[in-house]
Amino acid sequence: MTSSHTRGRHRAEGRPVTAFSSLGPCLTGPAARRAALAAASSGLVLTMATTTASAMEPVHPDPPVVDTQATASTQTGDAAQVTHTVVSGDTVGKLAQRYDSTISAIISANGLNAQALIIVGEVLTIPQGQASVAAPTTATSSANGIERESASASRSAARSEAPPANTSGNAVLDIAYQYIGTPYVWGGSTPAGFDCSGFTQYVYAQAGISIPRSSSAQRNAGTQVSASQAQPGDLVWWPGHVGIYVGNGQYIAAFSPGNPLSVRDIYKANPTFIRVG
Numbered sequence: 001m002t003s004s005h006t007r008g009r010h011r012a013e014g015r016p017v018t019a020f021s022s023l024g025p026c027l028t029g030p031a032a033r034r035a036a037l038a039a040a041s042s043g044l045v046l047t048m049a050t051t052t053a054s055a056m057e058p059v060h061p062d063p064p065v066v067d068t069q070a071t072a073s074t075q076t077g078d079a080a081q082v083t084h085t086v087v088s089g090d091t092v093g094k095l096a097q098r099y100d101s102t103i104s105a106i107i108s109a110n111g112l113n114a115q116a117l118i119i120v121g122e123v124l125t126i127p128q129g130q131a132s133v134a135a136p137t138t139a140t141s142s143a144n145g146i147e148r149e150s151a152s153a154s155r156s157a158a159r160s161e162a163p164p165a166n167t168s169g170n171a172v173l174d175i176a177y178q179y180i181g182t183p184y185v186w187g188g189s190t191p192a193g194f195d196c197s198g199f200t201q202y203v204y205a206q207a208g209i210s211i212p213r214s215s216s217a218q219r220n221a222g223t224q225v226s227a228s229q230a231q232p233g234d235l236v237w238w239p240g241h242v243g244i245y246v247g248n249g250q251y252i253a254a255f256s257p258g259n260p261l262s263v264r265d266i267y268k269a270n271p272t273f274i275r276v277g
Contacts, residue, residue: 016214081109082126092116093178099126103177106171116177142171163225168277175206176244176252182261184254189213194254194261196242200235203244209277211235215242222276230273237272245273 084095092112096103105127107116118124176199185193189202197215204211211221219237230236232247243253254262 022115079145080128082128084126086118086120086122086124088117088120092256093241095126097172099128100130101126103174118179162225163229163275166231166275168209169231171207172203172244173246175248176203179261184259185256199254199261200244205275211276215240218242219274221270222274225273225275227273235253235274235276236266237274238268
């Protein structure tokens, strides 16, 4: 008998086969997701064990980045403002007192003109808390001004000293604006009626600063500064007339009989600016 032997068939050598279950950890992360998308687009379908499928990360968009500080700041800003509908008898000064604000802040927030005129029915935005922060800001500005002046003096003792900083300027203007529309009364020094020097003396007194009564004496009440150095709240003076500088070439003053207290352009030549306080 002839015995026959069938030769075993052997698979050609090839790359080792890796179980799908061991691929799970390799198929995670951004690179694996990109590869899976590429495979899907070419028509390749992979069937994996349940354990493998559960090992793959789901594809989610990155969560939005939230700027918590900016959000808090916006919320804080919103909370610090109120709206007010103007009624008869309202003035910017009264609204500033009612809402713990300042006249200059209300003017700025609503784009009012320098005379702070408001109309019945108009809706105003009122920034709150401005009055309470004015004092620390002023104190900081004052301290910084003193430091700068000290440093300047130490660099050159021969150099002329800079004029003192006007640390009360904003407070003076906030008070002055409250009396827009007050009638002119010769010799007047109360809110019932002002003349020019009576008005400036009264306003400065409300800000805690004492100056003389007459316009001629107020000329020497402080330090003269140049027009380029003038700041809001400085006195602006001519022989026989005085007012308070507002800025941008304007000043507020009691002018003459029949002309209520108001803000006007500086129309006289050669004004003298005086820093008080």
